[in-house]
Amino acid sequence: MKLVAPDYYDKFSCIADKCRHSCCVGWEIDIDEGTYEYYKTVSGDLGEALKANISVCNGTASFTLDESERCPFLEKNGLCRLIKELGEGSLCGICADHPRFRSFYSERTEIGLGLCCEAAAELILKQEHKVGLITLEEDEESLTKDEEYLLGYRNQLFATAQDREFTVEERLENLGFLGGTHLPEKSFAEWADVFLSLERLDEAWTDKLNLLKQAKANAVPSSLEIPFEQLLVYLLYRHIPSALDDGDIASKIGFAVLSVKIIAAILSEEEKQDFETLAELVRLYSSEIEYSDENLNTIWDLLYEQND
Ligand code: SF4
Structure with a gap:
C-alpha cells in the first residue's frame, strides 16, 4: 500500500490552547x-x-x-x-x-488535513508554491484502470487550477470546460437560500449566508489569488476520489468550483478582504458543508442533476 499526502502535510501541528474553534x-x-x-x-x-x-x-x-x-x-x-x-x-x-482525512484506492491511500481545523486552514492557504503530492510510505502500487484514469485526470485538473497565467476566476472557467461541468444558473441570493435550507451548526454561518444574499460579484482580490488556488487544489485533492464510488467526476469538479465562487462572493461582502477573514470563512464553510455528509450529498445531488 502506497501512502500519499500533500507536500505541506508534515508541517501540521495542533495549536491546542490557542485554538479559537477547538474540535x-x-x-x-x-x-x-x-x-x-x-x-x-x-x-x-x-x-x-x-x-x-x-x-x-x-x-x-x-x-x-x-x-x-x-x-x-x-x-x-x-x-x-x-x-x-x-x-x-x-x-x-x-x-x-483529527483533522486528517483519507481517500482509499485498491493499493493506495491518500491522506490530507481538513480545512475545518483553523491551524490546518492557515497552513494550507499560506502555502506560496504550487502544492504537489509526496509519498509518505513507498510500496507496490497496482491500481485499477478506473483509479489510474482518475489520478491522471485529477493531475490535469491540478495543472489547470495551478496555472498562474490565468486569474482564479479564469481557472474556474477552464476547470468547468475541462470537466464539462455546468453549475445551476442561480443568483447569489438563490444560492444563499439553498445553503440556508441545509443543516447548520453555527449561527456565524447563517450570518455569512445573509451576506451571500447581498453579494453581487465573486471577484478574487489579487492579494488572495494564491490562497484561493490552494483552496481549489485542496477541494480537488479531497473530493475527486469520491467519484470512484459513484462515477460522477463532473459534480466533484462542480463542487470545487462552486465552493470557491461562494466563498469569494461572501468575502466580497465582508468588512475586510484579508487573509485572516478568508481563512476563517474557509474554516466555517468546511465545518458546515464538507464535514456534514448530508449537506455534501445534497450539494452533489444538485450538481449531478445539472450535469446528468
Ligand atoms: S481544531 Fe485543529 S488546532 Fe484546534 S484543537 Fe482541533 S486539531 Fe487542534
Missing part, C-alpha cells in the same frame, strides 16, 4: 473499542471522571458533552486533561487523528 467543542466524539477498554483500567480521580463522562449507545462509547457541548476533558485553559495526565498516546483514534 473538542460541538462534535460528537466516538471512542474506539481498544481505547475504551484502556480507559476502563484507569484508576483514581481521572478513572472516576472517565466512568462518569462516557456513555455507550448501540455498542459505541462516546464522551458525554457538557451543556456547552464541550468535551468533559477539555479544560478551561483549552488543554486536554487526558493528554496532561496520561500522555498523547491515551487519545482515542478520532482525537489522535
